[in-house]
Amino acid sequence: MSILIVGTVAFDAIETPFGKTDKIIGGAATYICLSSSFFTKNLNLVSVVGEDFPNSAIEMLKNHNVCIKGLQIKKGEKTFFWSGRYHNDMNTRDTLDTQLNVLESFNPVVPEEYKECNFLMLGNLMPLVQKKVLDQMKKRPKLIVLDTMNFWMDNFLEDLLDSLKEVDVLTINDEEARQLSGEYSLVKAAKVILEMGPKYLIIKKGEHGALLFNDKEVFFAPALPLEDVFDPTGAGDSFAGGFIGYLEKTDDISFENMKRAVIHGSAMASFCVEKFGTKKLEELTDEDVEKRLQEFVDLVQFDISLV
Amino acid sequence: MSILIVGTVAFDAIETPFGKTDKIIGGAATYICLSSSFFTKNLNLVSVVGEDFPNSAIEMLKNHNVCIKGLQIKKGEKTFFWSGRYHNDMNTRDTLDTQLNVLESFNPVVPEEYKECNFLMLGNLMPLVQKKVLDQMKKRPKLIVLDTMNFWMDNFLEDLLDSLKEVDVLTINDEEARQLSGEYSLVKAAKVILEMGPKYLIIKKGEHGALLFNDKEVFFAPALPLEDVFDPTGAGDSFAGGFIGYLEKTDDISFENMKRAVIHGSAMASFCVEKFGTKKLEELTDEDVEKRLQEFVDLVQFDISLV
Numbered sequence: 176m177s178i179l180i181v182g183t184v185a186f187d188a189i190e191t192p193f194g195k196t197d198k199i200i201g202g203a204a205t206y207i208c209l210s211s212s213f214f215t216k217n218l219n220l221v222s223v224v225g226e227d228f229p230n231s232a233i234e235m236l237k238n239h240n241v242c243i244k245g246l247q248i249k250k251g252e253k254t255f256f257w258s259g260r261y262h263n264d265m266n267t268r269d270t271l272d273t274q275l276n277v278l279e280s281f282n283p284v285v286p287e288e289y290k291e292c293n294f295l296m297l298g299n300l301m302p303l304v305q306k307k308v309l310d311q312m313k314k315r316p317k318l319i320v321l322d323t324m325n326f327w328m329d330n331f332l333e334d335l336l337d338s339l340k341e342v343d344v345l346t347i348n349d350e351e352a353r354q355l356s357g358e359y360s361l362v363k364a365a366k367v368i369l370e371m372g373p374k375y376l377i378i379k380k381g382e383h384g385a386l387l388f389n390d391k392e393v394f395f396a397p398a399l400p401l402e403d404v405f406d407p408t409g410a411g412d413s414f415a416g417g418f419i420g421y422l423e424k425t426d427d428i429s430f431e432n433m434k435r436a437v438i439h440g441s442a443m444a445s446f447c448v449e450k451f452g453t454k455k456l457e458e459l460t461d462e463d464v465e466k467r468l469q470e471f472v473d474l475v476q477f478d479i480s481l482v
Numbered sequence: 483m484s485i486l487i488v489g490t491v492a493f494d495a496i497e498t499p500f501g502k503t504d505k506i507i508g509g510a511a512t513y514i515c516l517s518s519s520f521f522t523k524n525l526n527l528v529s530v531v532g533e534d535f536p537n538s539a540i541e542m543l544k545n546h547n548v549c550i551k552g553l554q555i556k557k558g559e560k561t562f563f564w565s566g567r568y569h570n571d572m573n574t575r576d577t578l579d580t581q582l583n584v585l586e587s588f589n590p591v592v593p594e595e596y597k598e599c600n601f602l603m604l605g606n607l608m609p610l611v612q613k614k615v616l617d618q619m620k621k622r623p624k625l626i627v628l629d630t631m632n633f634w635m636d637n638f639l640e641d642l643l644d645s646l647k648e649v650d651v652l653t654i655n656d657e658e659a660r661q662l663s664g665e666y667s668l669v670k671a672a673k674v675i676l677e678m679g680p681k682y683l684i685i686k687k688g689e690h691g692a693l694l695f696n697d698k699e700v701f702f703a704p705a706l707p708l709e710d711v712f713d714p715t716g717a718g719d720s721f722a723g724g725f726i727g728y729l730e731k732t733d734d735i736s737f738e739n740m741k742r743a744v745i746h747g748s749a750m751a752s753f754c755v756e757k758f759g760t761k762k763l764e765e766l767t768d769e770d771v772e773k774r775l776q777e778f779v780d781l782v783q784f785d786i787s788l789v
Contacts, residue, residue: 263666359570362709383690386707395781397702400693402669434784468786474702475782477741479775 177217178423179289179316180207181308182298182412183278184222184232184246188258189451191265193405199452200232202255203298203322206409209456210416210443211296212239213464214424219289221245221308223277225253235457244286249277265404266381285311294423296415297321297342302334309341318428320344320419321373322411325351340372343428346415348379361386362393375433377418379411387437389430396437397475399445399467406451410444413456417443442467484524485730486596486623487514488615489605489719490585491529491553495565496758498572500712506759507539509562510605510629513716516763517723517750518603519546520771521731526596528552528615530584532560542764551593556584572711573688592618601730603722604628604649609641616648625735627651627726628680629718632658647679650735653722655686668693669700682740684725686718694744699737703744704782706752706774713758717751720763724750749774 182204189196204222211218218241226249236243258272283304290313297305299322309319321342327335328351339345345368353359356367365376365388378386382404384397418433418440425432445467449455489511496503511529518525525548533556543550565579590611597620604612606629616626628649634642635658646652652675660666663674672683672695685693689711691704725740725747732739752774756762 360709360711362707380690383687384704393707393781394784395704395707396784397691397704400669400700400702402667404667431785435786438784438786472786474700477701477703477745478738479742479745479779 176423176426177219177289177292178211178215178294178296178419179219179221179245179285179292179308180204180211180296180298180416181221181283181305182207182296182300182322183255184220184224184228185255185257187408187452188256188272189406189408190260190271191406191451192261192263193403194451196451198256200229200235201257201408201452203300203409203412205236205453206412206447206456207296207298207416207419208236208241209239209453210413210440210447211420211423212241213443213459213461214417214420214439216240217423218242219245219286219292221283221285221289223247223249223281223283224255225249225277226251228254245284245289247277247284252277259408261407265407268407283308283311293317293426294419295319296419297338298412298415299324302327302331302338306334306338309338318343318419318422320346320415322346322415323351325354328354336371342373344375344377345373346377346379346411346418348381348411352376352378365393377437379414381407381410385414385437385441387433392430394430394434394437396434396441396471398441399470399474401445401449404448407448408452410447413447414440414444416440438468438471442471483730483733484526484596484599485518485522485601485603485726486526486528486592486599486615487511487518487603487605487723488528488590488612489514489603489607489629490562491527491531491535492562492564494715494759495563495579496713496715497567497578498713498758499568499570500710501758503758505563507536507542508564508715508759510607510716510719512543512760513719513754513763514603514605514723514726515543515548516546516760517720517747517754518727518730519548520750520766520768521724521727521746523547524730525549526552526593526599528590528592528596530554530556530588530590531562532556532584533558535561552591552596554584554588554591559584566715568714572714575714590615590618600624600733601726602626603726604645605719605722606631609634609638609645613641613645616645625650625726625729627653627722629653629722630658632661635661643678649680651682651684652680653684653686653718653725655688655718659683659685672700684744686721688714688717692721692744692748694740696737701737701741701744703741703748703778705748706777706781708752708756711755714755715759717754720754721747721751723747745775745778749778
């Protein structure tokens with residue numbers, strides 16, 4: 176039992192209405208790993224960084240039970256860098272700078288001992304890179320989750336559609352679900368997208384929560400209403416990490432258990448946004464997570480006796 | 483045990499991306515009454531219409547157990563008319579025409595037998611008119627719910643703030659909560675608004691659900707994900723009607739029961755938007771309502787055993 180996580184490990188520089196960071200540690204896989212680590216110790220990472228990536232950050236990942244044997248460190252090259260500025264609503268942002276660096280020629284190599292992982296999390300990356308990882312697996316994982324974004328829909332739609340045929344769960348946001356399906360109604364969008372291959376679709380609506388669809392059922396998890404959202408970066412990845420981490424821990428991929436996994440994902444996302452970058456996830460305790468889960472229970476549970 | 487409902491009874495003409503209506507029956511109180519009528523038979527209406535208001539519509543209200551003794555019918559005058567066009571997102575709209583007509587000089591008169599109602603629903607109206615109703619009550623109702631909108635905040639804020647001191651539950655949408663409080667975060671907005679008088683605040687977020695706050699707790703009810711939203715007109719009023727109707731029926735104003743009431747309100751709102759105007763609420767059966775409530779249970783209930 177273990178998870179293979181593929182995605183970016185990167186530097187970010189972030190501006191929000193609450194402040195501004197220098198270069199800090201970011202990347203989809205970083206958030207996914209940190210978030211998953213609260214539920215499972217069997218974390219394997221495939222990613223790439225440059226020589227400039229600090230040892231302290233690699234140690235931090237190792238301290239969170241992440242095996243970094245699949246993390247390529249490219250001599251003489253630089254780590255992927257993204258810089259963005261969030262608007263006042265915290266839902267929209269401008270990209271200020273993107274330096275692909277090591278990502279440009281990233282050829283993922285899955286170490287032998289990862290090739291039989293039960294859970295595969297394909298974090299947001301070029302669809303062809305995600306596919307290359309899929310193709311290296313020795314046996315089909317029990318659950319494959321793929322995260323993607325509008326950029327790949329705009330520019331590599333064919334590749335993305337190819338990968339979608341092979342995954343179990345697709346996670347995208349509401350605008351991306353509309354773009355991918357051509358339907359405005361998310362219910363209709365889900366129907367169209369589930370025809371493309373995935374058995375489950377998670378539509379992330381940021382501060383408005385998340386929807387989990389299969390071909391018959393739908394489940395809704397709210398976002399926790401927070402006094403302040405400091406930095407939304409990594410919220411979706413933290414969600415994915417909590418989701419797959421909980422599924423691996425419980426080894427149960429029924430729809431009922433996926434509901435619980437979505438709540439765990441939402442709890443992790445709610446932490447992520449409370450501080451800049453990965454700071455909150457790094458300092459979190461198991462007790463914090465338990466307490467937050469109870470807040471979700473209190474937020475949505477009600478008792479109606481129906482005849 | 484009974485409810486007094488005050489609000490507009492009106493003509494609407496509506497355009498949405500799905501079509502266009504001629505003059506149809508609308509008005510906040512109409513939706514509130516219809517929606518409440520699925521939970522209680524003790525409905526009393528205070529409102530005003532003109533001579534042009536059709537008898538058939540008055541009969542329709544009576545058939546839904548609405549006592550219309552407090553409905554003034556003004557000879558030689560015309561009924562309030564509103565016309566609007568919804569944008570593609572169905573969340574924003576342009577007002578095309580507003581003819582106040584009988585509303586301009588509306589002086590609400592509460593019939594003697596209504597003056598001891600236990601539940602008072604002050605639908606969206608000029609704050610001074612809402613206040614005049616409050617002042618006519620012989621004893622303080624067990625629960626006073628007030629609905630309002632940004633127009634009154636822009637133009638009659640002092641009057642509104644006066645009324646807020648006397649109500650138990652305020653219902654507004656997210657933008658209005660931000661405007662009234664001066665806070666962007668809805669959690670912070672709720673704190674500010676609860677200081678203004680209401681013991682409970684319901685923030686309606688349209689397709690994103692509704693939040694119920696008191697000074698210590700928060701509850702979230704989703705909107706039902708629908709394939710098509712035909713016409714959002716009256717959704718907020720249908721919500722209010724289901725909310726107060728359920729509270730009257732159960733005669734329990736605890737926070738736990740208010741959660742259930744919010745779910746009932748959300749269920750009624752989800753029906754309202756499925757057809758133009760009041761059509762769906764008029765044809766609805768009790769079985770439809772039970773079934774919809776079960777859909778809400780299925781949509782949000784999950785079972786996490788926490789230590």
